[in-house]
Amino acid sequence: DTAVSQTPKYLVTQMGNDKSIKCEQNLGHDTMYWYKQDSKKFLKIMFSYNNKELIINETVPNRFSPKSPDKAHLNLHINSLELGDSAVYFCASSHPTSGGADTQYFGPGTRLTVL
Amino acid sequence: AQRVTQPEKLLSVFKGAPVELKCNYSYSGSPELFWYVQYSRQRLQLLLRHISRESIKGFTADLNKGETSFHLKKPFAQEEDSAMYYCALYNFGNEKLTFGTGTRLTIIP
Numbered sequence: 001d002t003a004v005s006q007t008p009k010y011l012v013t014q015m016g017n018d019k020s021i022k023c024e025q026n027l028g029h030d031t032m033y034w035y036k037q038d039s040k041k042f043l044k045i046m047f048s049y050n051n052k053e054l055i056i057n058e059t060v061p062n063r064f065s066p067k068s069p070d071k072a073h074l075n076l077h078i079n080s081l082e083l084g085d086s087a088v089y090f091c092a093s094s095h096p097t098s099g100g101a102d103t104q105y106f107g108p109g110t111r112l113t114v115l
Numbered sequence: 116a117q118r119v120t121q122p123e124k125l126l127s128v129f130k131g132a133p134v135e136l137k138c139n140y141s142y143s144g145s146p147e148l149f150w151y152v153q154y155s156r157q158r159l160q161l162l163l164r165h166i167s168r169e170s171i172k173g174f175t176a177d178l179n180k181g182e183t184s185f186h187l188k189k190p191f192a193q194e195e196d197s198a199m200y201y202c203a204l205y206n207f208g209n210e211k212l213t214f215g216t217g218t219r220l221t222i223i224p
Contacts, residue, residue: 105161
């Protein structure tokens with residue numbers, strides 16, 4: 001299956017814990033992203049990497065640290081989890097499209113619940 | 116700064132009726148606009164983009180620069196169109212895709 005995959009699909013954890021979400025794409029794309037979708041379904045970019053290099057770093061608390069071991073993977077590590085971190089996190093990847101902006105392909109999302 | 120506004124959070128339409136999901140944007144450059152859709156229990160996926168000028172699943176969207184709008188339309192709604200729809204704008208300058216807040220479309224049988 002060629003796609004963007006994320007693990008885990010669901011993550012329930014206590015406040016203060018450290019957790020990671022993994023993302024892998026086998027589409028051969030150079031650029032990968034993390035988005036956060038809050039309880040009101042608002043979808044916002046957090047980070048993007050191009051060929052393992054950080055391109056976009058939105059105003060996200062530094063408890064969030066993306067790591068890209070290679071261009072097919074972009075993991076998200078979150079330290080000292082807080083209640084407000086509860087959300088659905090989407091990974092995406094893209095490739096350049098001739099004549100326009102990149103089309104982004106999304107993973108299935110990871111629903112993080114912080115208790 | 117770029118901004119995308121979807122004024123309707125929820126929209127219910129009867130099957131067979133026309134559908135219009137509104138999207139307005141603010142952007143100082145030449146925009147590239149998209150509609151993404153998220154069906155129940157599925158991932159977010161691209162529906163259409165304005166430069167393609169194509170119709171996907173019966174949906175079309177025309178970029179109106181004068182009104183800064185990119186409304187999504189379909190002449191006859193089908194039950195399988197029920198989903199969450201996001202309008203998005205790509206900024207070539209900062210390489211960011213900015214999403215609107217989404218509209219949940221429900222087609223009433």
